[in-house]
Amino acid sequence: MYAPPAAHCRDVMPVRSRDRFQRSLFLPPLSPLSPVIPLVHSRHATLARIHAAVFMSTIYNLRFELLTLILYNILVYFLLKYDIISTKPEGDFLSMLGVSLTFFQTFGNNQAYSRWWEARMLWGGIVNLSRTVPTYLEGVEDPGKKLTREQKLDIVQRHIAYIRLVVHQLRREQVPGTAGRYLQNDEMQLMHLPNPAVGLLSVQSRAINKLYRDGLIDSYARIHLLRLTGTCLDLQGACERIKTTPFPPTYFLFLRFVLACFLLILPFQMFNSYGYPGAVASILIGTAYLAMERFGSDLADPFEGRQNDCAMLAICDTIQKDLLGPDIPLEKHRLSSAICIM
Known part of the structure; x- marks a missing residue:
């Protein structure tokens, strides 16, 4: 019977917000059928629980940023729907800003991962x-x-x-x-x-x-x-x-500034191009960028007791x-x- 390494799984979660409910996500309940279940199925079930717990932990750590992002997208949607404002940013400008942001995030995350790996x-x-x-x-x-x-x-x-x-x-x-x-x-x-x-x-x-x-x-x-x-x-x-x-604080300060500008402009372009579905797409894209920024910030300081630390x-x-x-x-x-x- 496969037993997941409890010590390793326990440390995947944030130290500060760890509780019994979060730890229980990692440890599948024992079942009388466990001995007859193939080992690979048990491993897949355990990995699925770990991935779900890590995903929920990431959402929890970004709860304030995500709430702000959702409220802002709702506000922009109603402003455009009722023609309160009619701003239509150029698509080329937003694309260039997104490419630049991706480049900076990739470079910073690579350097942060090097610190974590060391x-x-x-x-x-x-x-x-x-x-x-x-x-x-x-x-x-x-x-x-x-x-x-x-x-x-x-x-x-x-x-x-x-x-x-x-x-x-x-x-x-x-x-x-x-x-x-x-x-x-x-x-x-x-x-x-x-x-x-x-x-x-x-x-x-x-x-x-x-x-x-x-x-x-x-x-x-x-x-x-x-x-x-x-x-x-x-x-x-x-x-x-x-x-x-x-890690040089100026880098993350500049990265967050560019990210904020991108997330402020993104809803206008998405709503003008795709309508209501653009609201969901804008939130998903913003969540991905926020998660990557938090991921790099955690890796840059591997001894702080955060979600992605050593x-x-x-x-x-x-x-x-x-x-x-x-x-x-x-x-x-x-x-x-x-x-x-x-």
């Missing part, structure tokens, strides 16, 4: 690094001594806590007070630092060195675990570079399940959904 590649590197932590703890122990399960779990859980803190720092969110249930007392003091994630990595490095001094890991494991923490710092720094280097929460859940096992509920983990899932 962010996703960085988090893919964090995933690959995280999966090697248990390998070094399990495979290169000192023959004379052995790490206890609690000692291994302490290293792994601290690494998970670090990744969760990176997410909060990139989104500039306050870490909830419930973190005290999952962090040790000395680690809770790190929350007052300018960069708590870096401070937690320093604690991790000291813990690794202590295991080496106690003879519980050899020099090979120590070198690679410390190198792993250094690589995590490099990846975190690259993510912070994207975060602190915004799915950091889903990636964190994947790392957590890979390191601690899928059978352990998230609330049983040291750093659970109480601290990292909005």
Whole structure:
């Protein structure tokens, strides 16, 4: 029976407006007939629900713009119907404006996607690094001594806590007070630092060195675990570079100005050419342009917790399940959904 990846699907929706109803769109109800339904049918049903949820989420995020667009088109329709105004813009001018707008949107979205893809590649590197932590703890122990399960779990859980803190720092969110249930007392003091994630990595490095001094890991494991923490710092720094280097705001300001001019003129041309059906066509065309503008704006800032941002929460859940096992509920983990899932 196919089960959709709940963590990934959950992060497709906007973080701020996510609720139980929206999450339920992603998870098809279990049925006694599920085992006999072909796998491909189950996948298609799940994808259909995901696409429907993403579409509804896009409409919800654009609700104010769409309402304004609809009301404006209705106003223009009545103004033209009762000959209150008789403006007839040139079709060539509107075509040139539409082509220019499409060119600017395509260029901006390509650049924004490059920023999003770089962010996703960085988090893919964090995933690959995280999966090697248990390998070094399990495979290169000192023959004379052995790490206890609690000692291994302490290293792994601290690494998970670090990744969760990176997410909060990139989104500039306050870490909830419930973190005290999952962090040790000395680690809770790190929350007052300018960069708590870096401070937690320093604690991790000291813990690794202590295991080496106690003879519980050899020099090979120590070198690679410390190198792993250094690589995590490099990846975190690259993510912070994207975060602190915004997409040029002048570009989106100019793009929105051109888009507003286009949407103001479009209804007149559509109504004069096609009559009442032109109202529907004008709204659909305007919705497409508004959605593409919002899509590019979201991709340009991949760490803002928007609809199309980098799915950091889903990636964190994947790392957590890979390191601690899928059978352990998230609330049983040291750093659970109480601290990292909005």
